[in-house]
Amino acid sequence: MPELILGIDGETHRIPFELGPSVREILDATDFRVRSGCRGIGACGLCRVRVAGGEAGEPTQNERLHLTSAQLSQGVRLACQVSPRHDMQVEILNSAPPSNWKSSPDTALLHTLREQAVEGRWLPPGVKHPCGVAVDLGTTHVCLSLFDLAKGQWLADRWGRNPQQNFGADVITRLAAAAELPGAAREMSRLAVAAIGEALLDIATREGFDPRRIVNVTLVGNTAMLALLSSRNFELLLQPEYWTQPVDCQPLETSGWVAEWEINPVAEVDVVAPLAGFVGSDLLAGLVSTRFTEDAAPALFIDFGTNSEIALWSGEELWVTASAGGPAFESSGISCGAPAEVGAVFRVSLDSAGDLACQIIGDDRAKGVCGSGLVDLIACLLDSGRLTSAGKFASGETGYTFSAGGRELTLTKGDVDLIQRAKAAIGVGIGALCGHAGVGLKELRRVCVGGAFGRYLDVGSAQAIGLLPPVPPETVELAGNTALAGCCDVMLSSLAAERLKELRSRARLVNLASYPDFDQAFFENLYLQPLQVL
Template identity: 45%
Template sequence: MTLLVVHSRLGKHRFEVAKGLSVREALDITALRVRAACGGTGACGACVIHLVGGEVSAPTVAEYMKLGSDERAAGARLACQVRLKGDTEIRLDRPAPPSPWKSIPLENLKPLTHGLPELRAHTLGVAIDLGTTQIRVSLLDRRSGRRIATRRGPNPQGVFGADILNRLEAARANPAHAAELAKLVRTAILRAVRDILARDIGEVKAMLAEIGQVFIVGNTAMLALLGGRGADTLLDPANWQGAIDCRPHDVTPWRAKGALPCAELVMPDPVAGFVGSDLVADLLATGLTEGPAGALLLDIGTNTEIALWDGATLHVTSVAGGPAFEGSGIRHGMAAEPGAIDSVCSVENHYRWRTIGGGAPQGFCGSGLVDAIALLLADGRLKPSGRFASPPGPDGYPLDPNHPNTAITGPDIDAFQRAKAATAAAMSQLLIQAGMTWRELRRLCVCGAFGRTLHLGHAQAIGLLPAVHPGLIELHAEAALAGCEQALLSPGGVQCFDALTAKTKTINLSLLPGYEDRYIEHLRLRPIALTPTTGQRP
């Protein structure tokens, strides 16, 4: 990692970035983006910055063509051409106008392996992972199998409530709200696509017509709200076990002028009322059913979805993992964004934190919270019950007394305990349904909120993940988006989804009497017992 310091009208920003990235790539994942109108080839010349000092690559031909000698003498460079070799300081006089859309860090994306060379027209495709809090978008050239760019940004339906139920309730109560909720997401997706076209191709209108397919996965509620129907159906548990058709009846707004006139809208059916197509995308991206029996997949988020492959059947379920893992409902919790503490370690009785992007800590994201709780527990400051050894008061226990945002409160621990207990109990219940035990696990794929920064030892010590051999655990970032991309680039397309969905057996945990016992068993902060003791009583 190397340090990039950016001076702009907004002040001085410090970013920790991977060596070898261009300045544009480094800034595209932040809120401080350079102007751009090409795919980073140096063709548009819009991304001018001034080098103040540091270790960077030499000017390229493109820079000689776009920048005059006097400009170059004054330190002007093209952000897409300058690659960071060491700590660097730049001036950004004309940043791009503020936008909620940022690029997804390259290291989180899976490489694409093939394209669809026989495709002749409308060769662009858009993959979308429609989440409750975040929307992720990837624009692909389907013919060559090349990823043009990605974006992630907030789901604007948040104005109707962070919680899924609030949004469903709003849609159910008022058709105008249902239409508004659908429109909010559609508009957000279109804005993200336009942002990519403008910044990474340099041509919006003509390129919109080149988009031949939009492939959307998400949790069932998000798909129903996007389709503008189904909120009623979803709020009634009688409908939760089966597939629910969420596709919009009317695709005219998608096809409108300035939207996606030539795009086919593909939305594979969610598995059930509480298991979305995002889980199927995860399965596709991880190849869960292609590997050995005893493969578990966790997609951790506000609604945690779980699948267990036993060699013949995919047992699937979901639990209210609780927003705790996504930082919501936690006093100083936040999404895995710049400023979030994503890891904590203990050095000589002091806690040392690390933030995404390297700046001052603004709060904890899920992986940082796991570390903090595991360390507090190991040091005896926190007890397995979830109580602090000595109550820290309403402001919580600050890991770093210099930063009040590093404090963890009693209610934070409580929310976390309930989320991890639900997750662990659901995994254990799926194993029971399949007639298997923890010891038979051969693969555990962890997707979703924790990304790739989850500390396995910590997650195991507090009972979030089973204490199986760490070599069996895989951390996947952006798996749902990857699965969606994979479907866009496969001749079968939506059939890949249908084939996996056909292997699923949906389990509604709230209808299983033993689940609650398991949930309560897993509330304590302690490792999961690999040999089941449930049912045994003294």
């Protein structure tokens, strides 16, 4: 894979990239953004870099307008106008200020319009080029995509950390805090609303975009996140009798949100209702974006996260459940863990000598290991005999230390335990749905994996430790942020909105808390071994 080589403060950073994006787009997904103000079309002339090595091609007309002949001869270029095809050494001449918000690695997915129809979407008169924002309010991250509603054209996206994490890494901890601490519920709602506003401000200032063009904001999320956003009925989710019932998460009013976001005063805010309990509208949106029920063959859908949601399509019936895997898939609570961001080890393999080889997101300096890297790491340690299927280190030690990106990292026995429990919860969910639907794992013809964790997941490693069923690898789709993609669908198209409504009516909820064989199934799934083929 080619690399963008950056010199920053006397240090060299190597950023791998796929062919196609511009230098600006490559940098936008990292901590090393270049200043910009025109959505990357070459109109502002701010994103200046110097190409010190590599082939940058001939300057474009926009570059000749903004840069002098002397600058061009010195290798000065506009980052948005240069799309490298091989290794390129670059110096940023006009750095952007630090930001909590980055462009999504799933941008390519959103460049392609999910639904051409925009039927039924109300567009207010007098607003030139009205736009809409789709929001996936996740437990760990908040992700947004901006679209021109009239054209159905993708304009920009952002993702960043959900600041509610100050109240807990998982949904149960946050719900308990909201119910017990005075003012905590209001503060968590304020934090979520403010985060969306910050992301919109970042888009407005960086892309030269007028937020008053925004006339619709559509949100999806798991039930707990939507209840905390609206500050309504969150306490019901702590009562088991409500885990299989719909929970009203609709905000009583959104005019305050609209004002804070500084979008068009007539803008509509659509909070897509969750299904029930801990099965949210993020799952329904994911099923919409993947066209999950359109084939007759049995299929499995897993949206990995702090609150993992699972769906099984038998060909005739749709079964769904939620699994409390905890934050391990997001690397929270892992001693060597890091979010799936720049600097995270996302892929680990064994080289010919049996040593560990690590790949790092967007840099060559390791900050830690993200969820997919942990799955790889554990699979490699199993394969090399350094770890047993019971999750114990063969050496009798309490941890395993390895080198990644110039840093020593240690995987502890406690880290392995967290992954075991998280994957056991997923295994119980899969088994429960298969049992209700009368579908064996060997009958599955499609497995869709959603979420940031799923985007980087190695299928072989996941199957080796029992996280995914042992189906042919070509039947597994790593679909990225399906919740956001489906939210875009629903915002843009009345046809997609109708599909979501139909899925809601057809879904049959399975509550794992009342699953009779839960304890035994959970224990069996703790072992680091392939799932049993039923």
